Amino acid sequence: MLLDGKIAIVSGASRGIGRAIAISLGEAGADVVINYHSNSQAAEEVADKVRSFGRQAVICQADVSSHDEAAKLVKTCINEFGRLDILVNNAGITRDNLVMRMKEEDWDRVLEVNLKGAFNLTKAAARYLLKSDAGRVINISSIIGLRGNPGQCNYAAAKAGLVGFTKALARELGSRRVTVNAVAPGFIVTEMTQNLRDDIKEKMLADIPLGRFGQAEEVAALVRFLAGDAAGYITGQVIAVDGGLAI
Numbered sequence: 150m151l152l153d154g155k156i157a158i159v160s161g162a163s164r165g166i167g168r169a170i171a172i173s174l175g176e177a178g179a180d181v182v183i184n185y186h187s188n189s190q191a192a193e194e195v196a197d198k199v200r201s202f203g204r205q206a207v208i209c210q211a212d213v214s215s216h217d218e219a220a221k222l223v224k225t226c227i228n229e230f231g232r233l234d235i236l237v238n239n240a241g242i243t244r245d246n247l248v249m250r251m252k253e254e255d256w257d258r259v260l261e262v263n264l265k266g267a268f269n270l271t272k273a274a275a276r277y278l279l280k281s282d283a284g285r286v287i288n289i290s291s292i293i294g295l296r297g298n299p300g301q302c303n304y305a306a307a308k309a310g311l312v313g314f315t316k317a318l319a320r321e322l323g324s325r326r327v328t329v330n331a332v333a334p335g336f337i338v339t340e341m342t343q344n345l346r347d348d349i350k351e352k353m354l355a356d357i358p359l360g361r362f363g364q365a366e367e368v369a370a371l372v373r374f375l376a377g378d379a380a381g382y383i384t385g386q387v388i389a390v391d392g393g394l395a396i
């Protein structure tokens with residue numbers, strides 16, 4: 150299969166887009182380390198799904214915003230599987246508010262999880278990715294990082310930060326055959342988006358050329374492609390999966 154024998158870590162894989170990515174990579178032949186923050190039961194269900202494809206899966210609790218816990222997550226992967234080929238930096242949160250009302254802690258937390266979390270994991274993973282024949286870093290950014298959104302200055306800054314991180318890292322690791330790309334989802338139906346006000350959802354829907362919200366599996370399909378050998382000459386790119394919202 151496409152990813153036979155590859156080893157992947159997916160952060161924030163207990164729910165939503167991360168869940169779909171972990172399952173899709175497992176279906177394509179990868180063994181997967183499924184990271185979660187608080188929901189061990191949901192993570193275990195994802196692991197069972199990956200195992201149903203005949204692949205190995207382990208779950209690992211870690212707060213990616215912590216340097217030490219991110220390092221522990223990578224160590225778990227190395228202890229279990231001996232190597233690492235694919236790192237998907239997916240874990241993310243929102244703490245929305247207008248900038249005048251935004252609490253300092255909400256700014257900090259979103260940057261710590263969404264941006265520093267990717268740095269923490271990548272730093273710990275880099276030396277193993279360099280040993281892989283075809284290392285992959287895939288960062289889940291957002292079209293909000295490309296076009297902004299009122300009430301999401303913290304989130305937009307973190308996601309735009311991931312774009313810069315992706316391009317710089319692609320230049321750092323390219324000579325060792327490691328590709329680094331960002332995926333920028335639009336409005337995807339997950340727990341993160343389900344609590345948005347109906348009027349905001351309707352406004353967004355009116356702006357989407359394809360006329361519908363996206364599914365987590367549609368983001369996972371791109372991640373799976375980027376993880377495979379066919380994407381070996383693509384690096385430093387930001388690719389939207391958004392039904393045309395960011396056009």
Ligand code: NAP
Nearest residue numbers: 161163164165166186187188212213240241291337339341
């Ligand atoms: P979600 O349904 O809220 O799931 C978030 C995941 O991240 C959960 O697995 C959660 O684990 C994990 N997580 C949260 N904080 C963490 C931490 N400190 N350390 C490790 N894991 C943590 O979100 P989603 O919609 O799937 O979003 C996934 C990614 O796509 C995020 O980076 C998000 O910004 C991005 N994105 C989403 C959309 C969208 O429309 N949904 C659009 C653009 C970009 P627990 O379940 O264990 O708490």
